[in-house]
Structures are given as structure tokens and as C-alpha cells.
Amino acid sequence: xxxxxxxxxxxxxxxxxxxxxxxxxxxxxxxxxxxxxxxxxxxxxxxxxxxxxxxxxxxxxxxxxxxxxxxxxxxxxxxxxxxxxxxxxxxxxxxxxxxxxxxxxxxxxxxxxxxxxxxxxxxxxxxxxxxxxxxxxxxxxxxxxxxxxxxxxxxxxxxxxxxxxxxxxxxxxxxxxxxxxxxxxxxxxxxxxxxxxxxxxxxxxxxxxxxxxxxxxxxxxxxxxxxxxxxxxxxxxxxxxxxxxxxxxxxxxxxxxxxxxxxxxxxxxxxxxxxxxxxxxxxxxxxxxxxxxxxxxxxxxxxxxxxxxx
Amino acid sequence: xxxxxxxxxxxxxxxxxxxxxxxxxxxxxxxxxxxxxxxxxxxxxxxxxxxxxxxxxxxxxxxxxxxxxxxxxxxxxxxxxxxxxxxxxxxxxxxxxxxxxxxxxxxxxxxxxxxxxxxxxxxxxxxxxxxxxxxxxxxxxxxxxxxxxxxxxxxxxxxxxxxxxxxxxxxxxxxxxxxxxxxxxxxxxxxxxxxxxxxxxxxxxxxxxxxxxxxxxxxxxxxxxxxxxxxxxxxxxxxxxxxxxxxxxxxxxxxxxxxxxxxxxxxxxxxxxxxxxxxxxxxxxxxxxxxxxxxxxxxxxxxxxxxxxx
Numbered sequence: 001x002x003x004x005x006x007x008x009x010x011x012x013x014x015x016x017x018x019x020x021x022x023x024x025x026x027x028x029x030x031x032x033x034x035x036x037x038x039x040x041x042x043x044x045x046x047x048x049x050x051x052x053x054x055x056x057x058x059x060x061x062x063x064x065x066x067x068x069x070x071x072x073x074x075x076x077x078x079x080x081x082x083x084x085x086x087x088x089x090x091x092x093x094x095x096x097x098x099x100x101x102x103x104x105x106x107x108x109x110x111x112x113x114x115x116x117x118x119x120x121x122x123x124x125x126x127x128x129x130x131x132x133x134x135x136x137x138x139x140x141x142x143x144x145x146x147x148x149x150x151x152x153x154x155x156x157x158x159x160x161x162x163x164x165x166x167x168x169x170x171x172x173x174x175x176x177x178x179x180x181x182x183x184x185x186x187x188x189x190x191x192x193x194x195x196x197x198x199x200x201x202x203x204x205x206x207x208x209x210x211x212x213x214x215x216x217x218x219x220x221x222x223x224x225x226x227x228x229x230x231x232x233x234x235x236x237x238x239x240x241x242x243x244x245x246x247x248x249x250x251x252x253x254x255x256x257x258x259x260x261x262x263x264x265x266x267x268x269x270x271x272x273x274x275x276x277x278x279x280x281x282x283x284x285x286x287x288x289x290x291x292x293x294x295x296x297x298x299x300x301x302x303x304x305x306x307x308x309x310x
Numbered sequence: 311x312x313x314x315x316x317x318x319x320x321x322x323x324x325x326x327x328x329x330x331x332x333x334x335x336x337x338x339x340x341x342x343x344x345x346x347x348x349x350x351x352x353x354x355x356x357x358x359x360x361x362x363x364x365x366x367x368x369x370x371x372x373x374x375x376x377x378x379x380x381x382x383x384x385x386x387x388x389x390x391x392x393x394x395x396x397x398x399x400x401x402x403x404x405x406x407x408x409x410x411x412x413x414x415x416x417x418x419x420x421x422x423x424x425x426x427x428x429x430x431x432x433x434x435x436x437x438x439x440x441x442x443x444x445x446x447x448x449x450x451x452x453x454x455x456x457x458x459x460x461x462x463x464x465x466x467x468x469x470x471x472x473x474x475x476x477x478x479x480x481x482x483x484x485x486x487x488x489x490x491x492x493x494x495x496x497x498x499x500x501x502x503x504x505x506x507x508x509x510x511x512x513x514x515x516x517x518x519x520x521x522x523x524x525x526x527x528x529x530x531x532x533x534x535x536x537x538x539x540x541x542x543x544x545x546x547x548x549x550x551x552x553x554x555x556x557x558x559x560x561x562x563x564x565x566x567x568x569x570x571x572x573x574x575x576x577x578x579x580x581x582x583x584x585x586x587x588x589x590x591x592x593x594x595x596x597x598x599x600x601x602x603x604x605x606x607x608x609x610x611x612x613x614x615x616x617x618x619x620x
Binding site: 095096190191192193194196211213214215217223224225226228231232233235263265266269301303304305306307308309 | 504521534611
């Protein structure tokens with residue numbers, strides 16, 4: 001969606017997974033759905049800014065997805081195509097989509113992933129560390145010369161099993177994107193406000209707490225912001241919605257770096273709008289079909305959700 | 311908190327319970343706590359407007375509570391003092407306050423409650439039907455000559471067991487206050503937007519969906535509004551917070567009736583602010599200690615939660 005004049009916009013460096021997902025959804029089932037955190041994040045970021053991806057895929061990953069991403073201004077030279085099969089996740093969603101069960105995870109080529117940044121990526125100013133092993137997140141950071149915004153996602157698996165490495169990640173990032181249960185687990189504190197304060201003391205000054213159908217909370221230097229979630233009347237597939245949110249957020253922030261007062265709140269609303277489309281189709285289908293006017297309308301609807309006049 | 315010049319503000323008629331609560335809270339336990347939906351709602355409404363209560367208590371109910379309510383401009387002539395003991399509820403809250411278990415309910419004098427409006431109440435323009443048997447809600451409505459705003463609360467117990475009577479209530483009210491699970495149960499529909507639409511078709515054009523720590527949603531003729539909940543760092547006792555929210559909402563709406571464009575959204579923010587104080591003390595303690603400047607500050611904090619500038 002960005003145009004030639006966006007060449008002045010700094011690129012968003014994204015590290016994460018590219019995957020096949022097998023999905024058992026309330027309304028349908030689908031196999032071999034192209035997904036992965038880097039795929040969703042790159043598609044979303046590319047609505048606003050150039051993106052650069054660091055990931056690994058197997059021989060079975062479709063060339064057409066590479067072509068589609070490149071067509072959207074995504075630099076794919078950091079994606080390794082290795083001998084073997086692509087990472088695969090299978091999951092079953094509850095009938096109300098509020099929870100999901102992992103049925104199977106096959107790491108495949110991802111088991112040997114060591115992120116190696118092409119030279120052209122090393123000047124990246126904006127970095128999104130997708131939800132991968134914190135040691136790999138650190139390896140990526142080590143290869144970026146002077147990042148201005150570093151956001152990371154993480155999950156219960158790393159909070160439980162790789163806390164020392166995760167703490168080193170937290171000390172080096174400015175923005176943590178995490179869901180509410182994971183925040184509580186990380187902080188060892190149920191109260192969301194106290195938990196946020198405890199995690200901010202570990203490093204990230206900006207904390208974005210995802211709350212599923214309830215939207216998200218931002219804790220930052222200006223206080224707290226409630227990011228509303230649009231109450232959708234069709235919800236098909238939440239897979240990748242969090243990665244879409246993160247990618248759109250960083251992409252939109254990239255466009256604001258040229259401003260004197262980048263408004264994180266507006267970027268969050270925009271990211272929530274993009275993520276809401278992700279849920280409305282299986283895999284990336286709705287996201288790739290999104291056009292500028294639909295997005296503008298959804299952002300306007302989200303703003304109206306929190307509009308108060310005296 | 312209202313002053314002599316508020317005498318022009320129409321009174322809010324409140325029907326509900328007055329009770330003793332025995333509370334097992336994460337931080338403390340307390341017995342014989344004065345509570346009940348009408349008590350909380352009247353205290354909250356009286357911050358903004360005169361209130362009138364229809365309820366029943368036993369001989370054991372403290373005269374000091376009557377005196378306190380009267381001192382706040384609450385008309386108590388609709389409260390019957392009957393032979394016997396006051397309604398009593400005991401409950402235990404989960405350690406994170408997100409759920410509670412009823413340990414015991416003793417209806418006592420409430421078992422024979424037939425609401426009878428004093429003649430002076432029959433001109434009430436604003437009516438809050440607290441969460442009691444829908445047949446009793448209807449009896450109250452039958453005694454009000456020309457109400458302008460009628461809001462009702464209800465619960466799973468009536469949705470399951472008294473649906474025909476509840477449907478007759480819904481056909482006669484303009485505002486339904488309900489929590490998200492109850493809305494889904496009432497509509498037989500999980501999707502919150504579709505459920506809201508289905509319930510609006512049963513009568514109430516304004517639907518306020520309470521979502522606990524996630525705040526509330528308003529569905530009305532202007533669309534959807536996200537009522538934020540202030541993320542508190544001390545949460546003591548959620549008992550009565552929903553009734554406080556409803557009472558404050560109707561009280562604040564009463565003050566807006568004199569305006570050309572009453573802003574329901576602003577009233578909802580105000581109600582959320584008042585309810586947030588309720589949670590910060592056992593029973594009604596924090597609510598009765600609330601002063602005007604604290605409330606103004608909390609409302610301002612809530613507004614900042616949803617403030618977006620371009």
C-alpha cells in the first residue's frame with residue numbers, strides 16, 4: 001500500500017517464523033495454510049513501510065508467497081531456504097475462538113535456525129523481534145548497528161524455561177508486546193498495573209498488553225491507553241492477529257519517525273484496525289485483500305468507539 | 311455531593327435489595343457488611359441527583375445507614391422495615407477477584423417483598439430496576455406514571471428461570487445493564503455484536519455490557535462505545551461495583567436531562583469512575599468517603615485512557 005514516496009520511510013526489520021498451519025476452526029478447517037509470525041508481521045508492516053525479513057523456510061514453502069511479499073516491498077534476502085521441511089503448527093480453536101489447543105508442532109528446518117542478517121539489514125532503525133527463542137532474539141540485536149525502536153514479543157514457554165535469556169532481551173528493548181496472562185506470569189503479580197510497573201523496571205518503557213477480544217493496554221511514559229478492539233460480527237480465524245498487530249504497529253511507527261511527535265496511540269489504533277481484518281479470513285487471506293479505504297473506514301470506526309464529547 | 315441548586319434535577323427511583331453481606335476477600339474477611347443493590351445504587355446516584363429507594367429491610371438493619379442515605383438526599387420513605395431479619399448474602403472471592411462463589415443466601419424479609427411505591431414516587435422520570443425478580447420489576451413499572459428513562463439490571467438466574475417475565479420487562483425498558491456472559495446467555499449467541507443486536511430487538515435500544523476489569527461496552531443508536539476500566543493498583547472488594555455503576559449512570563443522566571444533548575458516553579465514563587472507587591474499599595466504605603475532587607481526578611484519568619490526538 002506504500003508508494004514510491006515512502007522510500008524515505010525507514011524499513012522495519014522483522015525476525016520470526018514462516019510456517020504452514022493446519023487449522024481446525026469453528027466454521028471451517030484448513031491445512032497447509034501459509035502463516036508464521038514473520039509472514040503476518042511483514043504483510044502488516046508493508047501496508048505502511050518497507051519491511052525486511054529474517055526467517056527460515058524449507059524446500060516446500062511456496063515461491064508464490066515470496067513473490068507476493070516482494071511485490072509489497074518486503075525485502076526477503078534474509079530468508080534462508082534450507083533443505084528440509086518448513087516449520088508446521090496444527091491447532092484447534094474453541095467454538096468461541098477464545099482459546100486454542102496445539103495439536104502438533106514440527107520444528108523441521110526451524111530447529112537449526114540461526115538468524116544471520118544480510119549486510120543491507122544491519123542499518124535497520126526499527127526492529128521487531130518475533131516470538132522466538134530469546135537467545136535468537138539477542139543474536140539478531142547483536143547484528144543491528146544502531147536501532148531506534150526495538151519491540152519484542154514473547155510467550156509463556158520462554159518465560160518459564162528461558163527466563164535468564166529473556167531478562168537479557170528485556171534489558172535491551174524499548175517495547176514489549178505480551179498478552180495479559182503472560183505479563184502476570186512474567187511479573188509474578190496478578191494486578192495488571194503492578195505487573196506492568198514491575199516489567200517496565202526490567203527494561204521496556206513501553207508495554208503493550210494484548211487482551212484478545214478486549215483489545216490491548218499501553219503502559220508508557222504518558223500513562224495508560226486503552227486500545228479498543230472492534231466488536232466484529234464475523235470472526236473466522238484469529239491465527240496471526242497478534243503478529244499482524246505488532247507488524248502494523250512497527251510499520252506505522254516507521255512512518256511517524258519523521259514527525260516531531262510520533263503518536264504511539266494513533267499507531268496502536270491503526271494496528272488494532274489491521275489486526276481486526278486478519279481475524280475475518282482464514283490465514284492471511286483477508287489481510288492480503290485489504291485496501292486503503294477499508295482500512296481508513298475501520299480506523300475511523302475504532303476511533304468512534306472511544307470518542308467522548310462534553 | 312449535590313447542592314441546593316440541584317433541586318431542579320429529577321430524582322432517580324431505585325428498586326433493589328438492602329442487605330447484609332458476609333465477605334471472604336483475598337485481603338480480608340468481613341461480616342455484617344451493609345450492602346445490597348439499592349444501597350450501592352442510591353449512594354452512587356446521590357452523588358449527582360436526588361434518589362428514591364424502594365426496598366425492604368428487617369428489624370436488624372442499622373438506622374445509621376438510613377440516616378446516612380437521608381443525609382445524602384435519598385428519600386427512604388419507600389423502604390419497608392418488616393418484622394424479621396434482613397436479606398443476607400455470603401460469598402467468597404477468588405484470589406484474583408475475577409470470580410466469586412455464593413456460600414449462602416438468606417432471603418429473610420425479602421422473600422415477601424412486594425414493592426409499593428409511595429404516592430410521592432409515582433411521578434419519577436428516571437427509574438433503575440435493580441436485579442430482582444422480573445415480576446417485581448414489572449410491578450414497580452406499573453406504579454410509575456410517565457417514566458422517561460427506564461434501566462434494568464438482570465442476571466443468569468432470571469434469564470434461565472423467568473424468561474417470559476424477563477421478556478416483558480425488556481419490552482418496557484430503554485436501557486439494559488447486563489454482563490457479557492449474561493448477554494450471551496440471553497441472546498443464545500456468543501458473538502457479542504450479534505448478541506447485542508438480538509437483545510436490542512427485544513426492546514432496550516441502549517445496551518450496556520459489563521465486562522469486569524475490561525470495562526463495559528455501550529451499544530446504542532450512535533454505535534458502539536468502549537467504556538474503559540481504570541487499571542487500579544489496589545482492588546479490595548468488587549461487591550456492589552455493578553450496582554454503583556448503574557446508580558451513578560442514572561444519577562448523572564438525571565443531571566443531563568436539562569441539556570439538549572445528553573451525552574450518554576460522558577455519563578458512562580463518570581459511572582465507571584465512581585464504580586472504580588467502590589472496588590477500593592470493603593463494602594460501601596470507599597464510596598461514602600469519596601469527595602468531589604477525587605472523583606473529578608478519576609474521571610480525568612479515565613478520559614486520558616482513551617484520548618487520541620493526531
